[in-house]
Amino acid sequence: MPFPAHFRWGVATAAYQIEGATTEDGRGESVWDVFCRTPGRVRDGHTGEVACDHYHRWPEDLALMADLGVDAYRFSIAWPRIQPDGTGPANPRGLDFYDRLVDALLDRGITPFPTLFHWDLPQALEEEGGWLNRDTAHRLAEYAALVARRLADRVEHWITLNEPVVVTAYGYALGVYAPGRALLLDALPAGHHQLLGHGLAVTALRAEGARRVGLANHYSPVWAAAEDDEADRRAAEAFDVFMNRCYTEPVVRGRYPDLSVLGGPDPASYVRDGDLAAIGAPVDFLGVNYYNPTRVKAPAPGDPLPFELVPVEEHPVTGMGWPIVPDALLDLLRTLHRTCPGVPLYITENGCAFDDSVHDEERIDFLARHIDAVRAAVAEGVDVRGYFVWSLLDNFEWVEGYHARFGLVHVDYATQRRTPKDSYAWYRDHIARSRGAVTG
Ligand code: IFM
16 A cells, blocks of 8 residues: 655654754753753763764755655754844844755755754753743744744744653653753643643744644553553553643643643643643644553552553564554554544654664664554554654764664764665665655
8 A cells, every 4th residue: 555645754853963063153052951061961971062063064964865865854943043042033143054954955855844842942941940931931932933934935844842741751850851850740830831832832933924833742652561450550541641642632622631640730730721722723733753652550659650661571672672563653643543633643753773783674674664554554544644764864862872873874973974774775765666656
């Protein structure tokens, strides 16, 4: 069963993970610059200071994309390049970089899918409370308007946020990602303020002429450790709310699921009148980032969280230790089709890290099986419009530093030499084959 003619094949990256040049052309500091400098936070003290040096080598990276034959490129815009202090007028040199990138993409027939916030919050905003401060939502909308004012004449598709749940969970609840705050369930307002920022940004983007706007969520289908155990099932429900439903339902239905299953602070203490109407501003698509399912069981007595993660042992795992379960992607797409009727979906991230080899049979197998799951969903009538591999290049994988390699292209960080892996050739052939066998 071929993919429809309008289906877009793409690759995805994010600013802090590839750009480097963290002090150039007036870029301000982000929470990740500060976090990486803090001893013990990132493996081997790696930082994004140089990363893949994409800020200087983007023409070479674009040539790789053109050769791959992708229809679309999902990248992120570094907020601290546009507003070094997170507020005030745009830094023209920051905008110029993305302006050139967009023009060069369009010249090659590649559709840009910029993401406005992929975790690199300006440090100045963090010092005012970061995402715990509701004002940050307004700052995101202001920043979105500045970017759209420059680019919306050429950029059709916009993604406001990347994986707000990861910022909430790892950045504010557990403290293992920037900004490193360990507030457990008191982190929930950080999630709400990101969603509010999303909603306000949707409206601001449209006012500046943006035509299609969505957000990219991280989804992990959840399995109860023992299906017949009531407490495990309750834990699974709580995890589903925390991880998945919290970031989708307010956006597509204008209401939260029942947050009492989490046992966090009373939502009335941070959700104000009008917030859900703002968050529920209609979107044109949902971005789906999928890597693996999660199994949970009931927490031990006294545990502050309403679930406890247990390993998924019956499936092979990637180099990150993440179980490889393409069927869970199919289930997820069915669920989103059912729960978000009429909202087109893009797989905005899917991919895997394996050991450092350009002969990456395991990645080819991973991608082929996940693409088959997407194909099956499309055949059932799920409106999936595109698929983006995470990632074009090996890059800075957050707390794993440069140890985890997700790229279709190998990067030698000592020389910045790019070497396409076998999976790159496979994906290029896959795209070419799909073009030759389209429907519609
Ligand atoms: O590298 C990340 C990306 O920044 C967000 N989604 C998951 C990827 C792999 O961990």
